[in-house]
Amino acid sequence: MEFETAYQAFIDHHAALRSGERKGRLIRGHLYAEKLFLQNVWYPLFGHLDHLHPEYEIYDWNRKSQFIDFAYITPFGRFGIECDGFQSHVKDMDREKFSYSLNRETFLTAMGWKMMHFSFDDIQNRPEVCRMLLQMVIGPCMIRNGTTNSAAISxxxxxxxxxxxxxxxxxxxxxxxxxxxxxxxxxxxxxxxxxxxxxxxxxxxxxxxxxxxxxxxxxxxxxx
Missing domain, CATH: 1.10.10.10 (Winged helix-like DNA-binding domain superfamily/Winged helix DNA-binding domain)
Structure with missing residues (x-):
C-alpha cells in the first residue's frame, strides 16, 4: 500500500474512534512534522501503521491530561514518540515548563513507557538516523518477546x-x-x-x- 493511502486511512480510522477534545486534538495537533515522521521514518522501516496511535492521551501524576505525538502499543511494550521542534520545545520553554517536561518523562518511564524524541531537523534532513535509533529501541523488545517471525522483524x-x-x-x-x-x-x-x-x-x-x-x-x- 502506498504511504498516502495508508496515512489517510490511518487518520480517518482514529478520527472515527474519537469525539470531543480527543478528536479535536488529533485534527489540530497532527501537523506537518508528525506526518513527515511517518513518511520518512516509520513507514519505510515497518511498512504499516498498525498499533500506532496519533495524539495519544496520557495522564500525569496529578491526573492532568496530556498528549504525546504517537503511542506504539504492543504486547511487547508501550513506546511513546515525540517529534520536537527546536523553537517550541527548547527556545520557548521556561524553567517551569522545563521541570515539568523532565518530571513527566520520568513519570512515564515509571509507568512502563519507553519514550523516544526525534528532532524535526533530523526527521526532515536525516531520517536514516531516526530510523536507526527507532529500530535500536523497538527491535530488541520484539526479539525478546518471541516476535522474531513478525514481518516487521527481518x-x-x-x-x-x-x-x-x-x-x-x-x-x-x-x-x-x-x-x-x-x-x-x-x-x-x-x-x-x-x-x-x-x-x-x-x-x-x-x-x-x-x-x-x-x-x-x-x-x-x-x-x-
Whole structure:
C-alpha cells in the first residue's frame, strides 16, 4: 500500500474512534512534522501503521491530561514518540515548563513507557538516523518477546542486534553469546554471525579447524 493511502486511512480510522477534545486534538495537533515522521521514518522501516496511535492521551501524576505525538502499543511494550521542534520545545520553554517536561518523562518511564524524541531537523534532513535509533529501541523488545517471525522483524534487524551485542561485549563474540542474549538456538546464532562475516562486519577467528569467535571489523558501526 502506498504511504498516502495508508496515512489517510490511518487518520480517518482514529478520527472515527474519537469525539470531543480527543478528536479535536488529533485534527489540530497532527501537523506537518508528525506526518513527515511517518513518511520518512516509520513507514519505510515497518511498512504499516498498525498499533500506532496519533495524539495519544496520557495522564500525569496529578491526573492532568496530556498528549504525546504517537503511542506504539504492543504486547511487547508501550513506546511513546515525540517529534520536537527546536523553537517550541527548547527556545520557548521556561524553567517551569522545563521541570515539568523532565518530571513527566520520568513519570512515564515509571509507568512502563519507553519514550523516544526525534528532532524535526533530523526527521526532515536525516531520517536514516531516526530510523536507526527507532529500530535500536523497538527491535530488541520484539526479539525478546518471541516476535522474531513478525514481518516487521527481518533478518537484517536481528543481525543489527547481534552487532550491538558485540559492541557492548567489547571483545570477540561467540555463538553462545548470541543464544544467551536472544534466546535462539545455536544454528540460528551461527547463521547470523556468518551472514555478518559475509557483509564485512565481522572477522572469524579459528581455533584449529573450527571457527570459535568473531571480531568486529572497522566500519561495522555503520551497519547498526
Amino acid at each position: 533478518a537484517a534487524v536481528m543481525e543489527k542486534e547481534v552487532l550491538r551485542l558485540a559492541w557492548r561485549l567489547k571483545r570477540w563474540i561467540r555463538p553462545k553469546d548470541v543464544t544467551d542474549h536472544l534466546d535462539v538456538d545455536f544454528r540460528t546464532a551461527r547463521k547470523w554471525l556468518r551472514s555478518l562475516v559475509e557483509k564485512g562486519c565481522l572477522s572469524p577467528i579459528a581455533r584449529g579447524k573450527d571457527i570459535r569467535f568473531y571480531e568486529l571489523k572497522e566500519g561495522s558501526l555503520e551497519h547498526i
